[in-house]
Amino acid sequence: MNAFDNAMTQLNTAAVLMNLDPSIHNILSHPERVLEVAIPVKMDDGSTKVFTGYRSQYNDVLGPYKGGIRYHPNVSKDEVKALSFWMMIKCATVNIPMGGGKGGVIVDPKELSAGETERLSRGYVQKLWRNLGSDKDVPAPDVYTTPQIMGWMRNEYEKLVGYADPGVITGKSLEDGGSEGRSFSTAQGGVYCTIELAKKLALEPKETTVAIQGFGNAGSHMASILSGLGYKIVAVSDSKGAIVNMEGLAIDVLSQHKQETGSVISFEGTETISNEEILELDVDILIPAALEHVITKENVGRIQAKSIVELANGPTTPEADKILHEKGIVVVPDVLANAGGVTVSYFEWDQNVKGEHWTEKVVLEKLEKIMVDAFNTVWANKEEYAVDMRTAAFVSAIERVAEKM
Numbered sequence: 001m002n003a004f005d006n007a008m009t010q011l012n013t014a015a016v017l018m019n020l021d022p023s024i025h026n027i028l029s030h031p032e033r034v035l036e037v038a039i040p041v042k043m044d045d046g047s048t049k050v051f052t053g054y055r056s057q058y059n060d061v062l063g064p065y066k067g068g069i070r071y072h073p074n075v076s077k078d079e080v081k082a083l084s085f086w087m088m089i090k091c092a093t094v095n096i097p098m099g100g101g102k103g104g105v106i107v108d109p110k111e112l113s114a115g116e117t118e119r120l121s122r123g124y125v126q127k128l129w130r131n132l133g134s135d136k137d138v139p140a141p142d143v144y145t146t147p148q149i150m151g152w153m154r155n156e157y158e159k160l161v162g163y164a165d166p167g168v169i170t171g172k173s174l175e176d177g178g179s180e181g182r183s184f185s186t187a188q189g190g191v192y193c194t195i196e197l198a199k200k201l202a203l204e205p206k207e208t209t210v211a212i213q214g215f216g217n218a219g220s221h222m223a224s225i226l227s228g229l230g231y232k233i234v235a236v237s238d239s240k241g242a243i244v245n246m247e248g249l250a251i252d253v254l255s256q257h258k259q260e261t262g263s264v265i266s267f268e269g270t271e272t273i274s275n276e277e278i279l280e281l282d283v284d285i286l287i288p289a290a291l292e293h294v295i296t297k298e299n300v301g302r303i304q305a306k307s308i309v310e311l312a313n314g315p316t317t318p319e320a321d322k323i324l325h326e327k328g329i330v331v332v333p334d335v336l337a338n339a340g341g342v343t344v345s346y347f348e349w350d351q352n353v354k355g356e357h358w359t360e361k362v363v364l365e366k367l368e369k370i371m372v373d374a375f376n377t378v379w380a381n382k383e384e385y386a387v388d389m390r391t392a393a394f395v396s397a398i399e400r401v402a403e404k405m
């Protein structure tokens with residue numbers, strides 16, 4: 001099954017439970033528009049390469065399409081469609097006035113120079129600008145895309161339309177109209193969810209062990225904020241492998257090590273394990289923070305974690321979800337756990353549209369309120385309907401979208 005099939009299985013589960021109107025179910029089973037473009041890029045050696053890019057605009061009844069752009073070799077049309085569907089559910093789960101969208105380019109960004117990355121990013125906008133805009137579709141960063149890339153894209157868009165529209169894209173640098181707190185907001189939102197989860201499960205931070213798969217923007221910030229709160233981060237990983245020390249890792253020293261060597265592996269005092277093994281550690285909280293499809297029917301039987309906080313999008317397949325629920329492992333789903341990113345993106349858009357700049361304190365207070373309210377609403381629904389948290393989140397999100405339709 002591909003990511004979009006998985007997303008549709010999740011939709012169907014919620015639709016049956018909530019007795020969703022078949023017409024609305026049918027409409028929500030398709031993205032409204034999927035654009036595929038060929039982006040020619042002049043490479044540094046003088047040759048021209050053509051990259052395939054996508055933008056999936058799933059649904060905009062709650063507000064402009066919203067969602068990141070991913071640069072990764074495994075990007076596909078199905079993946080982008082699934083991710084845009086999850087963005088629709090995510091925005092509705094945290095109740096922000098944004099719809100669902102997602103973009104991607106099939107590329108290994110590690111093989112591009114800065115100049116090539118800039119030309120690719122501008123090329124993406126040259127092909128898609130007619131479909132973008134602060135009141136139409138608002139992209140943002142995702143896997144391997146950065147504030148710098150958002151800046152190039154904003155600049156290219158404004159050159160093409162001929163007027164300033166800072167809210168056309170979020171996740172920009174602070175100098176370029178970005179919001180305070182956006183750089184770590186995905187993790188911060190996940191932290192607010194983890195704190196609420198710890199209360200529900202009566203976990204004491206200092207005795208709570210955490211394993212984090214993925215040490216990119218979301219995973220590394222999650223590790224440092226949680227460790228600052230006293231949680232014991234015992235294992236982390238990146239694309240090169242995973243490290244573990246059940247006594248806990250000094251995250252600030254580890255971040256330094258990652259910066260110097262390019263990887264978390266071979267960090268002093270740790271044992272190296274694989275990216276599969278990190279998922280199977282006996283910890284209180286497992287945090288997948290990389291890509292989709294890592295907890296599947298193949299490895300779910302070996303998962304020992306007591307709970308899972310999904311910082312990545314789509315890390316758990318529907319078959320695995322069912323088994324985790326039967327085993328009593330609580331999963332805080334992606335559409336809630338990682339919604340801090342898009343929530344602060346919405347704040348950034350709101351500030352841009354109004355010409356305001358809020359302090360970090362204001363941003364974090366607003367974010368905390370939204371995340372804590374959303375967590376507790378989803379938790380209450382899970383209890384009331386005796387379902388897992390994902391289904392509970394889907395039901396209330398789809399209710400919001402359906403009502404508006």
Ligand code: GLU
Pocket residue numbers: 066067068069138139140141142143170171313338339341342343345346
């Ligand atoms: N890429 C992030 C996500 O998957 C953020 C999207 C946004 O800020 O629009 O939620």
